[in-house]
Amino acid sequence: MVLRNRLKEYRAILSCNQQEMGKKCGVSRQTISLIERGDYSPSVTLALTIAKICDAKVEDIFYLEEEGNEKK
Template structure:
């Protein structure tokens, strides 16, 4: 199982750049890029901040999926 997310999709819906999203949730742009690529699993604090910003429950943004072989 791996952590997948809809951050890129939601960011596009809200017309935010990575830089703008990073500024709003007070992290670096690299962190956003890493999360979108699935290379970094964010802390609960970041996940909750994103949920608040995108007005979606956390589990609708981050979810577990089967790893592809």
């Protein structure tokens, strides 16, 4: 299973760039970028913080996908 996310979509809804999102979450812009690219899995605390800022459920932003079923 691979952790995927819709963070970029939620940032767009908030009209928020990576720098601003990082500041709201207490992390760097680079951390937000890594999460969006799928190169970093956030802690439970960070995932919950992101969801709260986005006014969404964690599972609306982050989801598991079986390997080999990547969306294109």
